[in-house]
Ligand SMILES: Cc1cc2nc3c(=O)[nH]c(=O)nc-3n(C[C@H](O)[C@H](O)[C@H](O)COP(=O)(O)OP(=O)(O)OC[C@H]3O[C@@H](n4cnc5c(N)ncnc54)[C@H](O)[C@@H]3O)c2cc1C
């Protein structure tokens with residue numbers, strides 16, 4: 143059996159698995175389809191739950207990766223074929239037709255952020271003052287004073303709409319699990335920047351479980367408003383600079399109009415774009431309802447019906463960074479156990 147491991151996908155899940163394997167002396171090959179490592183994390187600044195700076199974490203991880211001689215990284219690369227052979231898997235990649243044999247594979251292909259133009263009622267991509275959460279992250283990262291994208295005048299009211307592309311039969315009916323927490327974190331950041339900005343989060347349910355509840359409490363104490371409503375449409379009155387959101391109060395069933403300067407759509411996760419092709423090549427099962435790869439109920443990382451293949455992070459469904467990192471370490475250990483033929 144080959145004692146090398148292949149990791150597919152260089153977001154934080156793939157990086158962490160590679161680091162753990164590399165530090166334990168395992169020959170590891172990391173394949174990333176883009177010209178940058180980091181995945182979605184690469185776009186983030188301050189992150190929940192502890193305000194850790196994503197850029198600083200990545201910089202630190204890259205330094206360690208570069209120091210590991212037993213780690214080889216292929217950028218701008220895709221897996222072309224995976225064939226089971228006596229001593230593991232024979233892998234062919236599309237860059238200069240390189241091939242290698244590995245004993246185990248870790249799939250860390252992550253997710254695609256939901257494209258909000260798929261919900262026409264919110265006019266994302268049409269109204270300049272309707273943005274998605276990644277765009278707000280960019281504004282906050284640039285450290286610029288928050289202003290309206292339409293005319294750069296100061297912002298007085300910001301309204302978040304949650305569950306964008308999630309928990310809705312018209313898009314995806316699953317919960318994307320990390321967007322309540324990042325919404326509360328971003329709302330808090332806006333308030334911390336300027337207490338005079340009126341910040342409202344429109345939500346169906348607030349899923350700030352475990353230690354994320356503290357974030358919710360902190361946001362409330364800073365004056366972030368939480369409105370349990372179902373927004374149906376974002377529109378503009380003729381000659382008005384403000385945007386209006388038509389909402390239904392889900393408790394009183396009243397219809398209201400909420401005026402605001404900026405709408406932030408808290409987008410969820412969809413399966414990574416290339417999962418169809420990779421799933422076909424590797425014969426990976428996918429969840430019929432969500433489209434993400436399926437893992438075993440026993441350990442949450444082993445691919446179903448495939449030996450020595452592990453699936454981590456958002457490749458098997460939406461997860462925050464902490465859960466993704468924990469899975470990466472678990473899969474690294476499982477991969478070592480499987481290639482060394484250890485029995486526990
Ligand atoms: C707006 C926003 C804010 C967020 N804020 C936070 C936060 O504050 N704290 C937090 O914990 N989480 C946050 N998250 C969630 C966080 O982004 C994810 O938990 C994390 O990015 C998951 O990492 P991943 O490696 O599993 O997936 P990804 O980040 O999706 O990385 C997957 C990588 O695999 C590569 N890839 C895909 N397919 C292939 C292929 N076939 N071959 C080779 N490479 C491939 C991709 O190019 C990418 O580099 C936020 C998410 C969003 C959308």
Ligand code: SF4
Pocket residue numbers: 304305306308309316317318319320321322323347348349408410
């Ligand atoms: S985590 Fe929150 S915002 Fe995201 S889909 Fe679930 S309930 Fe909606």
